[in-house]
Structure formats: C-alpha cells, structure tokens
Amino acid sequence: MRRSTGWLGFVFSAFLLSSVVGDLEDVVFIVVSQNHPLHSAIAEHKKNFWRERLVPLTKNEPVILLTHEAWAPSGAWTIAPLFPVLSKQFAAAKWFFFASEETEVDFHKLKKVLERYDFREPLFLGHALWDTQPTILHHYVPAGRGEALVYPHFPSGWLLSSPLLHRAASVLQHKFNPNFNIDPQYELASFLKYMSSLDAVSFFPEAPPRSNDGVLLTHVPELCMADEEGGAKRGCATSCPQRTSGHAPVDLTAVWFAVKTCEKYHHARLPVLAQTWGQDAAGSIGYYSDVEDPAYFTSNIGVPNTEQGHCRKTMAIIHKFYRDYPHRQWLVIVDDDTLLSVRQLVSVLGGYSASIPTLMGEVYGYKAHLGDDGSAYVTGGGGMVLNRAAATSIVDRDYQCPYDSYPDDMFLGLVAKQLGIHLVHSTAFHQCQPRDYPISTLMIKVAISFHRHQPQDPFTIYKSFLMRASSPVEDIKPITSSPPDDTKPITPSPTDGTKPITSSPTGGINPITSSPPENSKLQQ
Secondary structure (H helix, E strand, C coil), rough: HHHHHHHHHHHHHHHHHHHHCCCCHHEEEEECCCHHHHHHHHHHHHHHHHHHHHHHCCCCEEEEECCCCCCCCHHHHHCCHHHHHHHHHCCCCCCEEECCCCCCHHHHHHHHHHHCCCCCCEEEEEEEECCCCCCCCHHCCCCCCCCCCCEHHHHHEEEEEEEHHHHHHHHHHHHCCEEECCCCCHHHHHHHCCCCCCCCCCCCCCCCCCCCCCCEEEEEECCCCCHHHHHHHHCCCEECCCCCCCCCCCCHEEEEEEEEHHHHHHHHHHHHHHHHHHHHHHCCCCECCCEEECCCCCCEECCCCCCCCCCHHHHHHHHHHHCCCCCEEEEEECCCCCEHHHHHHHHHHHCCCCCEEEEEEEEEEHHHHHHHHHHHCCHHHHHHHEHHHHHHHHHCCCCCCCCCCHHHHHHHHHHHHHCCCEEEEECCCCCCHHHHHHHHCCCCCCCCCCEECCCCCHHHHHHHHHCCCCCCCCCCCCCCCCCCCCCCCCCCCHHHHCCCCCHHHCCCCCCCCCCCCCCEEECC
C-alpha cells in the first residue's frame, strides 16, 4: 500500500509539475521593434537568430513577433495596446515574453527560470528598477525604499503570465488613459498595480490611489542588466550588452548644431555650453536667439522669444538649415541648457542614411496608446535630430505653427506623422538630468544628451557621462560634486532672472542600493 501510495504520489507530483512548467513553445516572444529600415533589419535578424535556437527546444514552430509588423497596433511601443491583440490571438499561451532590440537570451536558462513560477497565477516578472527620489518623469510620485513603485527594465526582458495579460486586456479600455506616454516601463507597472482601482481620470498626471489589489513586479535576478560575458558568469537568462553601431561616424562637417536661446539666458547658459560640448562642435554650431549678440556669437532668427513652446523659432531654424547649409546632412536642434556628447552622436549617426526621412531622439507620446488618435514625438530637451530628407519634406510642405509658443517638439511629431517621417527612439537621449533616471541604467550604456543645468551641476554631468562618452562604459567615473578642475561654474548676474549654478551635494546622483524597495517581490 505504501509503495502504491508512493507511486501515485510521484505521478501526482509529476502531473502538478507538468501543469506548472510550460515548455518554451508555450511562450509567445514579442520584440518591441521600431519601424525604420535600420531597426527593422536588426529586429528581423534577432527573430531569425532566436528561431534557430528555439526550434531544437520546441515541438512546434516558436512564435516570435515584431511590433513594427502589420499585426501590431499603432502605439505598440507604449505596450498597453498590444494586450487585447495578444489576448485574442494567443488565448492558449502560458507566458508572454517581451524584449527590446538589444535583449540577448539564453533559452535554456530562461526555461529554468520559468520552472520556478506557476503560469496559472497572475505574475509580472522582470528586473526591478525603482526611484530613489521623486522625479518629474514619474510626476513626482513618492519614492524611496518602501514607497517607490517597482518597474521593469525593458531591455533585460520581462514576462506576463497568461492570466495577468488576459485580465489586463479586459480592463484596459476603461482603466488606462494617460495623457502623456513618457516612460512605458513605469506606466505599465503602475497600470498593473492599480488597474482594479483606477478610473479613466485618476491615472497620470495625478498620483495613483494608495489602495490597490493589482499585481506587483516580481524581481528575477536572472533577467540581467549585464553584458554577455558578465551575465554568463552570473547565470543570467537574459542580458542587454551595449553594442556599437559598427559603422564609421559621420564627419562633423555633415552635421549642423542649432542652439535655441534668447537674450535672457545668454550670460547664464551659453558659457557653460562653450566650456563643455561646444568645443567639440566648433565650426558646426549656430546660436539662434531673439537678438544678435557678438559677445556670445548669437544671430537673430527673426522670431520674437516666447516663454515656452518655441514652435516658430524651431521651424525657422529648419528652413535656415535647408536653405543655408545644403551640404550638411544632419540637423541637431537643442536647447541652450542641453548637454551633448558630440562624439557619441556622430558615431550613432554613422549607422543611419541621410536619405531616409528620420527624426531621432527620446520619443514621448501624447495619448500614443490610442493609436491613430494619438501621436508620438521626439521630446525637445534631449535634442531633436533630423536628417536632410526629413527637413526637405517639412520645408516643401511649408508647415506653419498654430502659434509661436506651440510646443515645437509635439508639432514636429504631428508633421512627421503626416509626412511618414520615421521616428527613432534612442535611450541615449535624456530629457532630464541624470538624477531623474535609475543610476544602474545610466552606468550600462553610453549617453548622448542630458537636459537642464539645475539642480545638478552641468560640468559634473558633462564630465561624468558625456565628455568621454566614446570611451568604454567602465571607464566612466561616478559623478562627483564639483566641476572639472580647469573650469568654474558660471554665475549669472542677478538681473537675468535665473538662479546661480552650484555644485551642492544635493545635486548629486543617489547611489545604487543593493535591493528593491520592500513593496516588490524579490526572488533569489
């Protein structure tokens, strides 16, 4: 009897295990790809590469989807629009694995990870990120250990179990309605946590309600933020190595840097620019203001200054680029408090064709999750990069701003949508200062831009993240609280309406902590 009971117990345990452990053929793989010839080719290569490695591990043809293809709805990069489509087409799937272009996967190790989890439970798995202080990117929602919302690092890969995806799809239409799409990683985690208590008007920009019965991210250490070599040593199932373009950088003479400024900020901001990245852009840079000022080499672009938006100024710059610099193939439009790595930018541009209309930078959205009823745009503070083909299309149609102070970046997004100009999102561009991003993500990639001179010291930001951005990431030193030895902070005069630039300790970057906040689930 005991032998029989033991045998039946073994069979029953095996049955339970088989019902929990899904083969990789029960996983739908989704690569969040971009609709640009260069990026679609990268995604297609990844799809074929993954298929070769999955076929020996599955009984049936693996399902690998790319979001730039026709099946995916417009605004797929915000993630939420994918849920109803996936729920309908893959009702029998057990897991949905989402990846970025740079995500590398060891499928044997990924299968072992999934063996630990029951796909019948509503599960949200990923590599946990969290804010150590309130940030404008997340609408200043409370942060810090015990309070911060934990969200996944998309390039490390992340998963939803079938019950959670189907549940999210069922409530999505009535419960997800942000005005702006800024950080899809964070917005996804917020939606999944609060989806049962949200209504259509209580989502961003208002702080979410404190009560919820949603699902928190479970931190999975094997979904790694590491290069391939380091990841292999740590048993990583995924990694996101920093890759170079493999192309020669474009020549600086093919690029024109256009700095938007105004008389109010000449003294406070332009010397900072001149002592940082302006040196690397010498001979390829113009300063466009509301007045001509020989002391700061500014020219009057012919548009009165506005306190915000600057739409007509930006359009005037595009027309001037098209007319006066016919041999330049790239236009980089930045604010006067944008910090750049010129060397890293020209290196990245080497992989792109100037003849394919392209607008590049950090992509945000205005109701982009609504597909054709919303729009995406390159946010201006991190820099907007257009090639000549895009500028030519815009000038030929002679688009006019609704009014001078209309947001220039959003207007260009609408124009790009109408003209079929490819929007390219790059995480190397940053609308805000380093303090607004998880430091762990900044230290595994090379940056092209940051924005604003306060509260962090711009010289420190430039030295720590941009001055040697063409060097290996491991050579970038942690941020310090003082500017480079051979520079001094620029202190504006009391009459120009700005605060002095300082290098106080409060402007520094918070250190990486060793574990996620207490309201996440940590799996060791």
